Amino acid sequence: MLMQTPRSAFAASQPAAPAPMADLFDAFNLMGSQMTLGPNEEIFGEKEPAEYVYKVVSGAVRTYTILKDGRRQIGAFYLPGEIFGLEIDNEHQLSAEAIGSTVVRVVRRSAVMSLAERDGEVARALWSLTARALYRAQEHVMLLIKSAQQRVACFLLEMSDRIAATDTVELPMSRQDIADYLGLTIETVSRTMSQLASESSIGLPSARRIVLRNRRALNALNA
Amino acid sequence: MLMQTPRSAFAASQPAAPAPMADLFDAFNLMGSQMTLGPNEEIFGEKEPAEYVYKVVSGAVRTYTILKDGRRQIGAFYLPGEIFGLEIDNEHQLSAEAIGSTVVRVVRRSAVMSLAERDGEVARALWSLTARALYRAQEHVMLLIKSAQQRVACFLLEMSDRIAATDTVELPMSRQDIADYLGLTIETVSRTMSQLASESSIGLPSARRIVLRNRRALNALNA
DNA sequence: CGACCATTTGATATGGATCAAGCGATGTGG
């Protein structure tokens, strides 16, 4: 990925933030620079050195890996306000791409790390971020042993929690993205959604717009 | 779980370790107390407050959760030298049990945490532990979208890396444990192993003893 | 030896994958 813009922008803003900082998230506002990405634009690649940490401002991001057989496994989706690309080792584990048109804030990983060395609260915030990612990965594991219906229902409920205060969810990702996250085919995801719609558990005013009509029924599917 | 023994033993040893400590793992030796567990003995339960952190001395441990439909998903296996039960929140995410007869070292979580507050190296070691758990959880996700053959082959190779320097692996866990880790049934695990044996990829001198005869073939399955 | 439990093996069923076609929205050129 080409990263010339944030590099220089960050270098300029770094001297302005030497004091201890109560909140890691402030670091993004004070030290970060902003960049805009087009649909499907790569942010970083698997095995690349982890030079930056990112926070979604608007849009959405997917992390993924391509398996030997060509299938793509999506590790996670990141929505506005969420931080991604943080590694304790020097290498990214997964690749990251913007889903639609997306804006992210970027800070140098080395800056975040040295901040953490000076400030225990920041160190703890970083650890907490990794712990949250672990928690989500564990949930993801549990998702993958469920039936297609359960996976899709779980996914919609999770997206609803993360995106919308209301029962109408505007999904930022395609059916293929959902399929690759849930370990299903696009056909199965589509069929399952149609089925949930026919049971009136959800409404489908359009492909990307989902209405959760019966959360109880959706929840009932899950273990 | 009954925890009276470590509690008192730990209280006695705590005052002996106030100085900064180069390595988190030393904490287990200096501050920890040891406990012996019988087969299938519970170490902690899901949602229980995380009062201790554990390190396997001998034997093996599984963490797991029971889904609503009664199925058990094993999150991870822990082998001698490995640390488990560390949470950044106050609650355990998964339950933990000894697999066979197992010895663990135990230290109070609060002691580890306060050590981390004083010593940045310890804090980083704890974070690193969570990061490693995350890495494994991500590998686990990728495992679960593979075929039965691929899952079993992956599992055996991983166990070999972690248990044995040689090609003969003595598995500490049952077929049911393996099945619940891989998201398969016990029958499928058994059949798959028989099939790998018939292809001479592995040898099966006994159910728990696996000989990796052809690592290349096993690796070739994986993506 | 005999009981018990873990594992293996066999027969059948089924959920989701695969292959294939149809549909609907969006955009482009005539």
Added chain:
DNA sequence: CCACATCGCTTGATCCATATCAAATGGTCG
């Protein structure tokens, strides 16, 4: 403004990997 191409999504038909149900085998411990 409409014909038509494109792309993402849905729907249909069939196949296959793994689950399920059932029974046999083997190893361990009294």
